[in-house]
Amino acid sequence: MNEGFRYHQLSSWNKLEKHPNASQGNDKRDSNLFEGGFKIRLDYQCIPEQHITDVISRRYTAKEIRAFEDFSLKELGTYLKWSVGRRFNENTKRFYPSAGANYPNHIFLFIKHHASIDNGLYWYDSEDHSIVNLSGNVNYEDALLQEGIAANLCAVIASDFSLSYENYGERGYRFCLLEAGHMAQNMMLISNAIGWKSAPIGGFKDEVINQLFGNEFKALYLIPIGK
Numbered sequence: 066m067n068e069g070f071r072y073h074q075l076s077s078w079n080k081l082e083k084h085p086n087a088s089q090g091n092d093k094r095d096s097n098l099f100e101g102g103f104k105i106r107l108d109y110q111c112i113p114e115q116h117i118t119d120v121i122s123r124r125y126t127a128k129e130i131r132a133f134e135d136f137s138l139k140e141l142g143t144y145l146k147w148s149v150g151r152r153f154n155e156n157t158k159r160f161y162p163s164a165g166a167n168y169p170n171h172i173f174l175f176i177k178h179h180a181s182i183d184n185g186l187y188w189y190d191s192e193d194h195s196i197v198n199l200s201g202n203v204n205y206e207d208a209l210l211q212e213g214i215a216a217n218l219c220a221v222i223a224s225d226f227s228l229s230y231e232n233y234g235e236r237g238y239r240f241c242l243l244e245a246g247h248m249a250q251n252m253m254l255i256s257n258a259i260g261w262k263s264a265p266i267g268g269f270k271d272e273v274i275n276q277l278f279g280n281e282f283k284a285l286y287l288i289p290i291g292k
């Protein structure tokens with residue numbers, strides 16, 4: 066039996082119950098990683114009206130992505146708000162589903178060569194719709210295993226597996242992967258809807274990215290974005 070299948074069996078549930086150590090759900094866990102860096106508040110706007118079937122038909126994975134000459138903070142805010150932002154009517158919830166509303170997955174962004182944003186690695190704080198600078202590191206390219214990507218904006222979906230484990234035991238890992246799929250689909254739909262190209266990259270060198278997070282978060286997807 067291969068290890069993936071073994072994991073699948075070991076993480077099966079006979080009945081729907083939380084892990085014995087489960088917290089009460091919807092807990093926000095702060096990381097030291099998020100503290101101290103400067104914060105940039107984002108704005109957003111409505112995306113020009115489009116039929117949902119057109120938006121879905123236009124979603125695709127770009128295999129060649131060039132850097133933006135520039136993108137505005139409003140565009141970045143619009144992209145993040147409508148894909149992975151918070152709901153208006155229930156501010157603790159977001160525009161994608163999460164088991165138990167625990168939200169173990171986070172969005173990080175590599176940004177470089179931008180007119181008004183310093184080069185660096187940022188974390189998206191959905192609570193106040195801002196990005197927080199974590200470091201000046203902008204090198205995601207060493208993690209890539211493919212040619213054709215020259216983006217100056219690259220999102221990372223990364224998980225706090227331990228938060229999910231505390232709530233759901235071994236099954237928590239599955240939930241992180243499932244949640245990442247929901248997030249990535251929203252991100253692709255919105256990027257294509259606003260005329261940006263992107264690609265959900267699952268094949269990359271984990272450690273190049275994970276060491277930037279002090280191994281606290283584990284990268285699942287790299288999503289370079291550009292023209």
Ligand SMILES: Cc1cc2nc3c(=O)[nH]c(=O)nc-3n(C[C@H](O)[C@H](O)[C@H](O)COP(=O)(O)O)c2cc1C
Nearest residue numbers: 124125126127128210211246264265266267268269
């Ligand atoms: C889990 C997963 C991992 C993927 N990893 C990569 C990748 O490493 N590199 C890449 O260029 N595309 C990657 N893709 C995108 C697929 O190549 C793409 O979805 C597929 O070719 C279908 O094309 P479409 O997205 O344009 O419909 C991945 C997609 C998924 C769902």
